Amino acid sequence: MAAPCFLGWDFSTQQLKVIAIDEHLRVIYEDNVHFDKDLPEFKTQGGAYVHSDRLTVTSPVLMWVKALDMILEKMKSSGFNFTQVRALSGAGQQHGSVYWKKGSIQTLKNASPELPLHQLLKACFAVSNSPIWMDSSTASQCSNLEKAVGGAQRLAAITGSRAYERFTGNQIAKIYSQNPEVYAQTERISLVSSFAASLFLGAYAPIDYSDGSGMNLLQIWEKVWSASCLDACAPGLEEKLGSPVPSHSVLGSISPYYIQRYGFSPDCKVVAFTGDNPASLAGMRLQEGDIAISLGTSDTLFLWIQEPTPALEGHILCNPVDSQTFMALLCFKNGSLMRERIRDDCASGSWDEFSKALSSTVAGNNGNLGFYFDVMEITPEAVGIHRFNSDNQKVSDFPKEVEIRALIEGQFMAKRIHAEKLGYKVMPRTRILATGGASHNKKILQVLSDVFNAPVYTIDTANSACLGSAYRAIHGLVAETNVSLADVVKLAPEPRLAVTPTTGAEELYRPLLKRYAELEQKVIYNPTSCPV
Numbered sequence: 251m252a253a254p255c256f257l258g259w260d261f262s263t264q265q266l267k268v269i270a271i272d273e274h275l276r277v278i279y280e281d282n283v284h285f286d287k288d289l290p291e292f293k294t295q296g297g298a299y300v301h302s303d304r305l306t307v308t309s310p311v312l313m314w315v316k317a318l319d320m321i322l323e324k325m326k327s328s329g330f331n332f333t334q335v336r337a338l339s340g341a342g343q344q345h346g347s348v349y350w351k352k353g354s355i356q357t358l359k360n361a362s363p364e365l366p367l368h369q370l371l372k373a374c375f376a377v378s379n380s381p382i383w384m385d386s387s388t389a390s391q392c393s394n395l396e397k398a399v400g401g402a403q404r405l406a407a408i409t410g411s412r413a414y415e416r417f418t419g420n421q422i423a424k425i426y427s428q429n430p431e432v433y434a435q436t437e438r439i440s441l442v443s444s445f446a447a448s449l450f451l452g453a454y455a456p457i458d459y460s461d462g463s464g465m466n467l468l469q470i471w472e473k474v475w476s477a478s479c480l481d482a483c484a485p486g487l488e489e490k491l492g493s494p495v496p497s498h499s500v501l502g503s504i505s506p507y508y509i510q511r512y513g514f515s516p517d518c519k520v521v522a523f524t525g526d527n528p529a530s531l532a533g534m535r536l537q538e539g540d541i542a543i544s545l546g547t548s549d550t551l552f553l554w555i556q557e558p559t560p561a562l563e564g565h566i567l568c569n570p571v572d573s574q575t576f577m578a579l580l581c582f583k584n585g586s587l588m589r590e591r592i593r594d595d596c597a598s599g600s601w602d603e604f605s606k607a608l609s610s611t612v613a614g615n616n617g618n619l620g621f622y623f624d625v626m627e628i629t630p631e632a633v634g635i636h637r638f639n640s641d642n643q644k645v646s647d648f649p650k651e652v653e654i655r656a657l658i659e660g661q662f663m664a665k666r667i668h669a670e671k672l673g674y675k676v677m678p679r680t681r682i683l684a685t686g687g688a689s690h691n692k693k694i695l696q697v698l699s700d701v702f703n704a705p706v707y708t709i710d711t712a713n714s715a716c717l718g719s720a721y722r723a724i725h726g727l728v729a730e731t732n733v734s735l736a737d738v739v740k741l742a743p744e745p746r747l748a749v750t751p752t753t754g755a756e757e758l759y760r761p762l763l764k765r766y767a768e769l770e771q772k773v774i775y776n777p778t779s780c781p782v
């Protein structure tokens with residue numbers, strides 16, 4: 251009897267990835283299909299089409315289907331033993347949507363194993379180019395939705411976010427208003443995650459609570475569709491969406507198509523797929539009180555939150571590994587590009603010099619504070635460079651080493667302030683899991699640790715969504731017995747402790763955090779008034 255294994259899939263923006271892990275959580279197989287490179291016939295750039303209006307961004311759904319055909323054929327020709335797969339789960343880029351044409355359920359259910367999926371399903375989609383998360387063409391639908399439910403804060407209180415252009419409800423509203431006949435031909439609307447699960451299930455897979463939280467349609471507290479949001483977007487929408495399910499749900503056994511075509515076992519279970527960020531939270535094995543900070547082009551914060559307070563920034567999602575709690579997502583657009591620009595201007599382009607500047611300046615920077623937004627920031631909505639001395643007077647520049655510290659302390663104070671606005675609380679057990687380029691710089695991590703007064707661990711998250719999906723596949727098989735994901739994957743490699751807080755950091759940064767929050771109100775973008 252072959253040793254059992256578990257598959258994790260990631261239908262991300264630029265590629266389809268798969269990872270197989272054994273029962274000891276060791277990775278035994280990895281592969282990917284890169285959309286632009288391996289499927290050139292679709293002529294995508296970064297896996298997508300940016301339309302001429304520069305606002306509309308879509309991806310061809312048949313490209314995702316064909317990528318699955320390709321990767322399964324690659325696995326088959328590499329001799330991968332599909333019979334050993336006990337369960338599979340996956341992730342999809344959040345917010346994207348797939349529109350199944352009337353009658354497609356029969357094609358999905360009766361797929362003939364002689365043919366590849368992309369030939370079987372080629373006539374199954376009412377919308378051939380699916381809107382994805384990079385789209386920002388639904389501003390009017392967003393304002394309609396907010397008006398319909400009583401305003402932005404009300405919508406955030408119901409669905410966890412104010413209206414965002416990329417969120418699926420607004421995308422559906424746009425399709426309904428611009429192509430009502432296409433909407434009428436649609437029998438099922440999936441997210442990318444539930445679309446991918448449907449391919450393996452041979453039936454329409456339900457949307458899970460966590461990815462469903464990225465639609466501006468799901469009541470995140472009761473975990474049911476919000477009638478007022480559905481009605482504001484399109485008629486008869488609930489029937490096209492189906493009922494949402496807990497993210498750990500076992501949806502059923504794999505479709506006979508895969509048993510006959512690839513040799514999967516009839517006992518292989520399909521566990522609900524979810525969004526890439528919720529899957530990453532699982533892959534990073536975040537626990538209550540933890541914060542994951544991805545220091546990338548834009549900086550992203552993942553928070554595990556018990557009692558969230560939805561705000562006009564950031565996103566509260568149902569937690570993918572614990573349906574009783576929540577996760578929060580905060581995006582900071584001025585991330586590594588901002589750090590690199592200051593490194594070039596103030597440290598001759600050298601990270602060593604940058605780090606030396608951090609070492610040569612004192613924590614708290616003698617009260618000097620800075621806001622560094624070369625591009626319009628998301629959290630908060632602000633732009634430009636704003637410097638303040640210890641008397642809160644605006645100054646036009648800082649000495650180079652003061653500028654460097656003001657940048658790093660400001661970026662991390664903003665993260666703590668906005669995380670706490672969403673209901674996050676730094677606890678004694680809080681751990682910061684840092685990933686991304688800047689997480690290799692210990693001087694930068696020391697500032698992070700001091701501002702949060704918490705230890706910082708580093709983890710490799712290159713495949714966190716894929717790995718998290720494989721972990722969730724295992725967890726789905728035992729979730730009904732109230733076993734936590736953390737218990738199921740406790741044998742996985744531990745994050746590495748990188749730095750701990752400097753003694754006195756909490757007392758030092760508490761007043762600075764208060765000043766920073768007050769000054770931030772002064773720099774927030776207000777198109778009607780002149781900048782500060």
Ligand SMILES: O=C(CO)[C@@H](O)[C@H](O)CF
Nearest residue numbers: 263343344383416526527
């Ligand atoms: O829009 C996002 C989250 O709200 C992105 O992180 C997408 O999930 C990327 F696929």
